[in-house]
Amino acid sequence: MGKLVNRPEPDLTIQSYLPETWNGMKRVSRHFFVNLFTKKGYVTKQYPEERFPYAPRYRGMHRLMRREDGSVRCVACFLCATACPADCIHIEAGESDNRDVEKYPVVFEVDHSKCIFCGFCEEACPSDAIRLDSGEHRVPAYTREGELTGKVDLLSRGALSVSRQGGRFK
Ligand code: SF4
Numbered sequence: 557m558g559k560l561v562n563r564p565e566p567d568l569t570i571q572s573y574l575p576e577t578w579n580g581m582k583r584v585s586r587h588f589f590v591n592l593f594t595k596k597g598y599v600t601k602q603y604p605e606e607r608f609p610y611a612p613r614y615r616g617m618h619r620l621m622r623r624e625d626g627s628v629r630c631v632a633c634f635l636c637a638t639a640c641p642a643d644c645i646h647i648e649a650g651e652s653d654n655r656d657v658e659k660y661p662v663v664f665e666v667d668h669s670k671c672i673f674c675g676f677c678e679e680a681c682p683s684d685a686i687r688l689d690s691g692e693h694r695v696p697a698y699t700r701e702g703e704l705t706g707k708v709d710l711l712s713r714g715a716l717s718v719s720r721q722g723g724r725f726k
């Protein structure tokens with residue numbers, strides 16, 4: 557059963573709201589001047605110059621990994637695009653000059669307006685070609701086309717993979 561709370565009889569002081577208005581103004585003014593002259597309790601960050609540190613498990617933008625000769629590790633197998641629940645990976649395959657590698661991606665695009673950063677593409681990849689460990693925050697764009705990240709940008713974030721073909725790490 558709930559507890560009964562006695563309500564005070566509304567006298568002229570309560571009905572005028574003046575004491576509570578004064579208390580509110582005092583509190584707001586105190587925060588205003590404390591934040592103006594000190595940084596105590598100052599939570600606003602001047603983004604993008606100042607940023608909160610990301611958690612160690614934060615993934616970030618995709619990157620495409622390279623082989624020792626600098627070529628892209630991706631073999632255009634479409635497993636990442638098939639696993640992607642947001643249907644945001646677009647690949648166009650071409651025939652590779654390397655006899656050991658059947659195909660390579662002529663076009664490899666990730667639509668970041670749809671991506672939910674789930675990491676399924678990374679897990680599906682059999683050759684450690686795509687990763688979400690760059691730690692870079694997605695830069696917002698003004699157009700849908702601006703949300704597409706192509707092969708050149710994905711490769712520019714990439715690095716030499718330490719895995720052997722087939723996804724096994726050394
Ligand atoms: S992180 Fe998820 S949603 Fe984004 S491209 Fe990879 S599989 Fe698709």
Ligand code: SF4
Nearest residue numbers: 630631633634636681
């Ligand atoms: S799963 Fe890996 S190798 Fe296959 S298309 Fe995607 S990135 Fe390329």
